[in-house]
Amino acid sequence: MSTAHAARILLGKELRLEFRTRELLTTTVIFVLVVVVLFSYAFDPTSTESRRYGPGLLWIAFLFAGSLMLNPSFAREQSNDTLDALRMAPVSSFAILLGKMLANFIYMAIAEIILVPVFGILYNISLSGVVGRLILVLALGTLGLVVTGTVFSAVSAHARMRELLLPLLLLPILAPLLIAAVEATSSLLADPPELDVTWVAFLAGFDTVFLTASWLLCDYLVEE
Amino acid sequence: MTDSSDSRSRSINASIGWALLACALVCFAGYAALFIAPEERTMKEIQRIFYFHLPSWITSFSAFFVAFVANVAFIATRKPKWDWLGVAGAEVGVTGCTIGLITGPIWAHPVWGVWWTWDARLTTTFVLWLLYITYLVLRGLLEDPERRATLSAIFGIFAFLDVPLVYMSNRLWRTQHPQPVILGGQGSGLNPTMGKVLVICIFAIYGVMMIVLWQRYALERLRHEYEELRFEAESRASDAASIGKGNR
Numbered sequence: 001m002s003t004a005h006a007a008r009i010l011l012g013k014e015l016r017l018e019f020r021t022r023e024l025l026t027t028t029v030i031f032v033l034v035v036v037v038l039f040s041y042a043f044d045p046t047s048t049e050s051r052r053y054g055p056g057l058l059w060i061a062f063l064f065a066g067s068l069m070l071n072p073s074f075a076r077e078q079s080n081d082t083l084d085a086l087r088m089a090p091v092s093s094f095a096i097l098l099g100k101m102l103a104n105f106i107y108m109a110i111a112e113i114i115l116v117p118v119f120g121i122l123y124n125i126s127l128s129g130v131v132g133r134l135i136l137v138l139a140l141g142t143l144g145l146v147v148t149g150t151v152f153s154a155v156s157a158h159a160r161m162r163e164l165l166l167p168l169l170l171l172p173i174l175a176p177l178l179i180a181a182v183e184a185t186s187s188l189l190a191d192p193p194e195l196d197v198t199w200v201a202f203l204a205g206f207d208t209v210f211l212t213a214s215w216l217l218c219d220y221l222v223e224e
Numbered sequence: 225m226t227d228s229s230d231s232r233s234r235s236i237n238a239s240i241g242w243a244l245l246a247c248a249l250v251c252f253a254g255y256a257a258l259f260i261a262p263e264e265r266t267m268k269e270i271q272r273i274f275y276f277h278l279p280s281w282i283t284s285f286s287a288f289f290v291a292f293v294a295n296v297a298f299i300a301t302r303k304p305k306w307d308w309l310g311v312a313g314a315e316v317g318v319t320g321c322t323i324g325l326i327t328g329p330i331w332a333h334p335v336w337g338v339w340w341t342w343d344a345r346l347t348t349t350f351v352l353w354l355l356y357i358t359y360l361v362l363r364g365l366l367e368d369p370e371r372r373a374t375l376s377a378i379f380g381i382f383a384f385l386d387v388p389l390v391y392m393s394n395r396l397w398r399t400q401h402p403q404p405v406i407l408g409g410q411g412s413g414l415n416p417t418m419g420k421v422l423v424i425c426i427f428a429i430y431g432v433m434m435i436v437l438w439q440r441y442a443l444e445r446l447r448h449e450y451e452e453l454r455f456e457a458e459s460r461a462s463d464a465a466s467i468g469k470g471n472r
Contacts, residue, residue: 176393
């Protein structure tokens with residue numbers, strides 16, 4: 001079975017599992033909303049300040065949400081030893097990883113589609129002219145978050161205190177992604193909006209480096 | 225038995241010898257940095273911290289590089305010795321990094337007027353320090369030795385790949401740390417005496433770090449041996465207990 005085909009089947013399994021309960025999506029969306037509300041209490045920003053700090057707030061909220069949401073990705077395979085079953089299936093270990101990455105990407109994307117317009121309304125930031133370019137930045141940033149996060153959720157799944165460990169592993173690694181995503185998003189909210197191509201290229205590079213590393217190391221990651 | 229204890233006592237003698245040599249070198253380096261090196265024109269006495277600041281960075285980055293090579297080698301060969309070298313490199317690197325992060329602000333405060341600034345090199349080092357501390361925390365939280373070795377090696381590789389990205393992103397963002405003074409192009413260069421003292425200090429700190437690295441490696445090997453012996457003893461004890469039960 002080809003890796004792409006296997007990954008598609010595994011993606012279907014992940015999505016079926018999630019959409020029975022929608023627990024990951026619900027908690028992620030609510031978590032980000034709580035952060036957005038708390039931010040307005042803590043800083044009481046004016047409209048110009050929102051433009052200045054909004055992208056940083058949004059990405060920090062996504063990173064924190066991701067570091068919580070990605071945790072069950074491998075951890076929930078453990079309660080019934082279902083990862084052993086996946087390993088026994090005639091599929092490559094990269095397909096297992098890829099299926100999970102795609103599923104996590106879809107969850108994050110759905111959460112972002114709900115949250116970004118809400119954020120724009122609450123902080124009085126007009127996003128109508130930049131939707132296409134914003135989607136590009138969000139997609140590249142989310143891909144980097146999901147690739148590293150899924151790998152590290154496989155690492156932390158075997159450890160003690162894994163819920164605490166995953167953010168600890170993930171957030172320092174994502175420091176360059178945060179800078180690039182925030183700068184790219186800021187350039188879109190500036191007046192006039194102009195996408196900073198350097199940062200988009202940087203995000204693409206980040207994604208490529210870690211996707212390649214996951215592909216090279218996936219056999220060791222998913223092994224017994 | 226006598227052979228192995230002989231070789232062990234010989235290796236202990238050798239390490240004591242190296243340690244004494246390093247100790248003497250550090251004493252001399254301290255003296256040279258404080259009394260032989262000339263005073264810097266604008267920064268005065270505080271500049272002397274440089275003789276320990278730079279060497280600890282150099283050794284720290286070398287140790288992290290050793291850890292990275294060991295991580296890759298472990299993934300490639302699955303030999304436990306690379307795991308021991310990985311943890312030794314990470315711990316020594318974190319130590320050197322901590323010294324750098326402490327001496328840096330002490331130097332920066334009188335010279336730059338601030339303890340800390342979020343510039344490319346400082347931020348990169350801070351993130352690097354965090355990453356390798358996390359590596360050590362991760363090792364502490366993984367119980368099964370083989371799994372600990374594999375998963376921490378994977379994290380170590382990811383962490384090391386992240387370092388150039390952190391540096392590039394911060395570089396594009398902003399920077400304030402001085403450009404390399406030595407081999408740094410126009411207007412750079414050290415007074416010759418300063419250069420000699422610096423080389424002595426680099427050798428001294430490097431020597432100490434190599435000895436610590438080696439000792440830490442040996443300690444990890446002993447721990448591995450101990451764990452294996454204990455596992456064997458436990459399985460024998462449980463075998464004996466089950467046989468005893470069967471007889472009764």
